[in-house]
Amino acid sequence: MSIGDRVRRKMSRRILPYFFLLYIVSYLDRANVTFAKLPMLADLKFSEAVFGTGAGIFFLGYFLLEIPGALIVEKWSARLWIARILVTWGICTVLVGFVKTAAQV
Secondary structure, three states: OOHHHHHHHHHHHHHHHHHHHHHHHHHHHHHHHHHHHHHHHHHOOOOHHHHHHHHHHHHHHHHHHHOOHHHHHHHOOHHHHHHHHHHHHHHHHHHHOOOOOHHHO
16 A cells, blocks of 8 residues: 555544534534524514625625635644634624624625
8 A cells, every 4th residue: 555545544433524614603603694684674673684794794804814824824823823713703703693684785
């Protein structure tokens, strides 16, 4: 068995289950936005336009800030960068919990 085969087998055993778990969490996170839409529209009196604007801002921020993260990972360690992302997401999630009006989006 070549070293390449051993590396692929080891990677499949160790890394792929972790990536699969992260994919499931990411999917649930996106699905939660859909589940939260109707109660948020009713409780906070958001219009469809306000909700769409918030979703668009999220996508734009995600695109502009996390895609260049791949370049930053080359200079920092991936472990440190992923930890930074998790902390930032946590802070943003807590701040979203304080939204009471459409103007605060």
